[in-house]
Amino acid sequence: MVDVAESLIVTAIGPPKDRWIDFSVRFRTGAEYVVIPLFALALSGLLFALFLLVLGKSPTQFFELVVRGGFGTAFSIQNTLQRSAPLILTALAVAVPARIGLVMIGGEGALVLGGFASAVIAIPLVMGKASPAVTLIVMASAGIVTGALWVGIAGILRHARGVNETISSLLLTYIGIAVMNFFVEGSLRDLTNPNKPSTMPIGEAYMMGKITGTEVHWGLAVGILLAITLHILLSRTTFGFAVRLSGGNPRAALAQGLPVGKLVVGCCLIAGACAGIAGFFEVAAIQGRANASLAAGYGFTGILVSFLARHNPLAIIPVAILFGGIVASGGLVQRRMDMPDATVLVLQGLTFVVLLTSETLYGRFKIFQVKGAVDRT
Amino acid sequence: MSDNPFLIVLVAMVGGALRVSTPFMFVALGECLTEKSGRVNLGLEGTLVLGAMCAYAISFHTGSPWLGVLAAGGAGAWLGAIHGYVCKLPRVNDIAIGIAMMLFGTGVAFFFGKAYIQPSAPRLGSFSLGGWTGSPQIETALEVNALLIVGVATALLMAWAFANTKWGLIVRMSGDSAPAARAMGVSVDLVRFFSTTAGGFLAGIGGAFLSLYYPGSWNQGLSSGQGLMAVALVIFARWDPVRCVLAALLFGAAGAIGPALQSVGITQGYYFFNAAPYILTLIIMTISAGSKRAMRDVPGELSITK
Numbered sequence: 270m271v272d273v274a275e276s277l278i279v280t281a282i283g284p285p286k287d288r289w290i291d292f293s294v295r296f297r298t299g300a301e302y303v304v305i306p307l308f309a310l311a312l313s314g315l316l317f318a319l320f321l322l323v324l325g326k327s328p329t330q331f332f333e334l335v336v337r338g339g340f341g342t343a344f345s346i347q348n349t350l351q352r353s354a355p356l357i358l359t360a361l362a363v364a365v366p367a368r369i370g371l372v373m374i375g376g377e378g379a380l381v382l383g384g385f386a387s388a389v390i391a392i393p394l395v396m397g398k399a400s401p402a403v404t405l406i407v408m409a410s411a412g413i414v415t416g417a418l419w420v421g422i423a424g425i426l427r428h429a430r431g432v433n434e435t436i437s438s439l440l441l442t443y444i445g446i447a448v449m450n451f452f453v454e455g456s457l458r459d460l461t462n463p464n465k466p467s468t469m470p471i472g473e474a475y476m477m478g479k480i481t482g483t484e485v486h487w488g489l490a491v492g493i494l495l496a497i498t499l500h501i502l503l504s505r506t507t508f509g510f511a512v513r514l515s516g517g518n519p520r521a522a523l524a525q526g527l528p529v530g531k532l533v534v535g536c537c538l539i540a541g542a543c544a545g546i547a548g549f550f551e552v553a554a555i556q557g558r559a560n561a562s563l564a565a566g567y568g569f570t571g572i573l574v575s576f577l578a579r580h581n582p583l584a585i586i587p588v589a590i591l592f593g594g595i596v597a598s599g600g601l602v603q604r605r606m607d608m609p610d611a612t613v614l615v616l617q618g619l620t621f622v623v624l625l626t627s628e629t630l631y632g633r634f635k636i637f638q639v640k641g642a643v644d645r646t
Numbered sequence: 647m648s649d650n651p652f653l654i655v656l657v658a659m660v661g662g663a664l665r666v667s668t669p670f671m672f673v674a675l676g677e678c679l680t681e682k683s684g685r686v687n688l689g690l691e692g693t694l695v696l697g698a699m700c701a702y703a704i705s706f707h708t709g710s711p712w713l714g715v716l717a718a719g720g721a722g723a724w725l726g727a728i729h730g731y732v733c734k735l736p737r738v739n740d741i742a743i744g745i746a747m748m749l750f751g752t753g754v755a756f757f758f759g760k761a762y763i764q765p766s767a768p769r770l771g772s773f774s775l776g777g778w779t780g781s782p783q784i785e786t787a788l789e790v791n792a793l794l795i796v797g798v799a800t801a802l803l804m805a806w807a808f809a810n811t812k813w814g815l816i817v818r819m820s821g822d823s824a825p826a827a828r829a830m831g832v833s834v835d836l837v838r839f840f841s842t843t844a845g846g847f848l849a850g851i852g853g854a855f856l857s858l859y860y861p862g863s864w865n866q867g868l869s870s871g872q873g874l875m876a877v878a879l880v881i882f883a884r885w886d887p888v889r890c891v892l893a894a895l896l897f898g899a900a901g902a903i904g905p906a907l908q909s910v911g912i913t914q915g916y917y918f919f920n921a922a923p924y925i926l927t928l929i930i931m932t933i934s935a936g937s938k939r940a941m942r943d944v945p946g947e948l949s950i951t952k
Contacts, residue, residue: 372739426928432928432931435688436688436877436878437928440874443871569749608757612757615753616753618749618751621745621749624746628739629735
């Protein structure tokens, strides 16, 4: 029996030598998806260095400050990780719909509304002196549900009416920010705080703690766990297979009897939930209240992170940490080099354009092309 | 004039429509030209903001607002040319590139614009269409800028050119069927490149209006999403330049509701009215997505409808 099983395995995957070739084939085809994004990243760094040179600033000083401000000391690393948490989550909000072929960019709106909803639902609980654990669970659920529904709208419009999801999710982001501003400056404004229109603070006792021994909040751990879970869900389950099949060829998926519409909406709900959790952590672990600071642009940077990671949940983690470092070093760079705060925006925009342009390079280099290899996109 | 609040709101809305509609008109005309050639440029928001900044800066340095308008057009054409060139490469998604160009354009504008938030630059002049009424209030409300006239003239010219010239036919053919255009020996990529560049030029001029006439100064919150709404405006106008003008007036009036209500003391819901254009855009896209009438006029090569 053992011999039969062994021979079956051998016929299925080939003798050991072929397995080695299979690995090298996979390595060569896979390398394309690492080399080209890295090349795009290096090219945008180079272009940005040229931009700085033209302005008479020192590019070496800039990159040195980014490294020091983002990763130089224990404090700056913790600051970086703190900022990577929402980036991982908002990048996941782009990556999951991307697997089913949607360019969904509504993460910022879902983050803002998710954070807002969790701050608002906390008010009666805090007033009623509910236990912090219950409050935080209710807040997180509110954030998840609100975020999921917000991106879900774009998914439903796509499925039911064929509305372009990129444009609708972008519009929904602006609407979401306006909805929060409407309430924060109106009926839900905390009148005891004259400085900045905000909702009532949830109070120190209800704030979420830090990961033991660090200054980093639990959002980072949740983000990493979610990234791993979603990676398994997308690459190792039937759901993930159905999603990838629908993304690759919706008509073939429909012909196979897959519920493409439900999968589209489902992916959007997962995406919105991820961004909603990011909003919850911003409120429960950092801000303590909802105000305009929630719309800090994490959702937009998350788009870039996901594209750079080629919508691979595992690759999102290191890319998000890199961009968290760039965001974290922004203040230092501005002060030391006397540059406006839009510098980061220029760098991000440039990287994004170069990165999207690099899409055209796939399949053009012979070195990555292996005869008979399966296209693993 | 009476103190009837309804009349005040009405006059404010008409005046607002005339004042606010010009940037809408230019971005819509620019987007219309680009989409007629078969491509979507979602980056016009960045074009608008960069155009506004360049116009203000050039007007400040040279003292001539019209040179500023030209510079704004040039900046817009630059962004449009990047978009037009990049999108011709295979496997590049024109909608995603549009968003990236939006971030890039806004970033560049904010980066260089920081120095121009304080100084005041010479602005464009205006004249009134309401002189005959003898009512100073109406006269002020009906003050318009020469760019409005330029915009309307451009729309008429575009409509005429699409219908009657060889160039118009080539643009429409590239938008409706790339294989047909190629069979006729037309370089579709080149047509789209020029259409996107020219569209960017127009959108840049719309930005110049924002910083040089109304609201008439440069700051980071200058644009309220007019560039983003261009796509919806064009769908709403069903890819017709003349209808783009009417749609721009309508959106201008809608955008003037908020300030108009404020002028009679209704300040509630300011943020709601801020969001109104986005909500309107979303509704238009939702309705037109399944509408046979809209689908009849859509250029066949457009990626938003595929």
